[in-house]
Amino acid sequence: AQTVTQSQPEMSVQEAETVTLSCTYDTSESDYYLFWYKQPPSRQMILVIRQEAYKQQNATENRFSVNFQKAAKSFSLKISDSQLGDAAMYFCAYRTGTSGTYKYIFGTGTRLKVLA
Amino acid sequence: ETGVTQSPTHLIKTRGQQVTLRCSSQSGHNTVSWYQQALGQGPQFIFQYYREEENGRGNFPPRFSGLQFPNYSSELNVNALELDDSALYLCASSLGGPATGELFFGEGSRLTVL
Numbered sequence: 487a488q489t490v491t492q493s494q495p496e497m498s499v500q501e502a503e504t505v506t507l508s509c510t511y512d513t514s515e516s517d518y519y520l521f522w523y524k525q526p527p528s529r530q531m532i533l534v535i536r537q538e539a540y541k542q543q544n545a546t547e548n549r550f551s552v553n554f555q556k557a558a559k560s561f562s563l564k565i566s567d568s569q570l571g572d573a574a575m576y577f578c579a580y581r582t583g584t585s586g587t588y589k590y591i592f593g594t595g596t597r598l599k600v601l602a
Numbered sequence: 603e604t605g606v607t608q609s610p611t612h613l614i615k616t617r618g619q620q621v622t623l624r625c626s627s628q629s630g631h632n633t634v635s636w637y638q639q640a641l642g643q644g645p646q647f648i649f650q651y652y653r654e655e656e657n658g659r660g661n662f663p664p665r666f667s668g669l670q671f672p673n674y675s676s677e678l679n680v681n682a683l684e685l686d687d688s689a690l691y692l693c694a695s696s697l698g699g700p701a702t703g704e705l706f707f708g709e710g711s712r713l714t715v716l
Binding site for chain 2: 490523528529530531532533536577579587588589590591592593594595
């Protein structure tokens with residue numbers, strides 16, 4: 487069975503600084519997708535970034551980028567130039583790429599605090 | 603704004619009662635999934651519906667059931683409520699079938715079971 491582990495329950499970063507959130511996963515599959523979702527206090531989960539396992543190039547979305555290490559089964563999120571609006575819970579998620587039930591497996595989350 | 607709305611936003615029930623939670627997705631979003639998020643945890647997959655048929659189920663008992671309607675709305679029903687059912691219930695929809703990547707989440711329904 488696949489698992490997702492986020493070992494940092496809480497992280498803090500100064501406004502305008504850079505922070506990296508860690509995520510490791512375990513799977514025997516070769517085809518899968520990885521995601522980072524943001525859940526602000528309003529509760530609505532929002533997709534931050536996605537990575538297809540077959541792509542070697544790390545995904546980037548503006549100030550957000552990932553470091554995808556497939557062999558190490560590591561998928562960290564880097565937030566550059568942190569802003570107050572980045573404060574939220576961040577969830578790493580795994581989804582199988584093969585046919586079947588496309589359920590997402592989420593980690594326990596990392597609460598990010600942004601200090602002014 | 604994801605275009606997914608859930609109701610009610612909060613509700614309180616007592617043990618043994620039944621509850622129905624509702625979700626309205628964007629037009630064309632023919633796949634809907636439901637997740638349970640206990641306090642301080644990540645969401646746990648309950649089940650997924652595609653074109654009004656259950657397409658997969660997580661490790662939840664049969665008293666958790668669902669429906670998906672042709673108008674892109676769906677329901678989650680929970681019978682014989684237990685204290686451990688207290689959680690945030692999230693609906694998530696996607697466009698184009700279960701294999702597509704991005705899920706669009708609603709804000710959730712916070713269920714408290716006393």
